[in-house]
Amino acid sequence: MTAITLDGVATASAVKHELAARIEMLKTRGLTPGLGTLLVGDDPASRSYVAGKHRDCAEVGIESIRVDLPASATSADVRAAIRDLNSAAEVTGYIVQLPLPAGHDENAMLELIDPDKDADGLHPTNLGRLVLGIEGELASPLPCTPAGIVEMLQRYDVPIRGQHVTVIGRGLTVGRPLGLLFTRKGLDATVTLTHSRTQDLAAEVRRADIVVAAVGVPHLVKPEWIKPGAAVLDVGITRVQDEETGKGRLTGDVDPGVAAVAGHLSPNPGGVGPMTRAMLLANVVKAAEHRLGA
Ligand SMILES: Nc1nc(=O)c2c([nH]1)NC[C@@H]1CN(c3ccc(C(=O)N[C@@H](CCC(=O)O)C(=O)O)cc3)C=[N+]21
Structure with a gap:
């Protein structure tokens, strides 16, 4: 016996195909979803993950907005970048790429993300909704x-x-x-x-x-x-x-x-891995639909 392969590339591709149609619909209704990424420092793995997320966005028709801070960025710099992403109209959802370089308090930074723009589902409000088991209208983005x-x-x-x-x-x-x-x-x-x-x-x-x-x-x-x-x-x-x-x-x-x-x-x-990236796109699409009252 040999196991059936759970093919993440093929399954993510099917998910992305379905999302592309919903993104078209959002655009006809006047809302282009936009994913922001905040990357601090120059860890090669983090860089490559973030690059992958931007490629995925391009593939399905989501705008993507990239904010990169140098490894020397202070926690005040990171907080300021998060505030900008919270107020940027073209960013309908965003992520703070983890891990942050040593010296930054990750939990404190996650808590500053606008829960309605939390594409990773890692804000305490959204994790709390996951614990509460809230579904439907108030459903949280899932990690x-x-x-x-x-x-x-x-x-x-x-x-x-x-x-x-x-x-x-x-x-x-x-x-x-x-x-x-x-x-x-x-x-x-x-x-x-x-x-x-x-x-x-x-x-x-x-x-x-x-x-x-x-x-x-x-x-x-x-x-x-x-x-x-x-x-x-x-x-x-x-x-x-x-x-x-x-x-x-x-x-x-x-x-x-x-x-x-x-x-x-x-x-x-x-x-x-590829499924993780597809679900990030799904969270961005859901948040945009939610915003339009879909
Ligand atoms: N705020 C935040 N959100 C995340 O979701 C997050 C994060 N930070 N930090 C790091 C981890 C890791 N992660 C991966 C996602 C996709 C692949 C992926 O697609 N991997 C490919 C291989 C890619 C390669 O070659 O490196 C695969 O599994 O086939 C891997 C890892 C998301 N993370």
């Missing part, structure tokens, strides 16, 4: 990686209701909000949220119908840990040096041997 994971499972008809999900990692952008999302009414999964102090990680993974690995430890998740047929989503990514070629390459949290045991497996790269 992009958790939303992308659920969207991908649904599009592949992987059952979620009543299933046991083990999430590895409790970070702000993936693990913690994902636990909240999966246990919401309507999704109704049972979640075990594990982290670096979890005593017997293998045992927690073994009981899972769905495993999400988001820690950034290369090949942490072993084939022996996986219940046969489980869906495994590989989210964490680490840049490692290839021993033979000396070149840098990307390695996920899941051991390749897992493909022989799992029912579904998202590759990394090519899995959840």
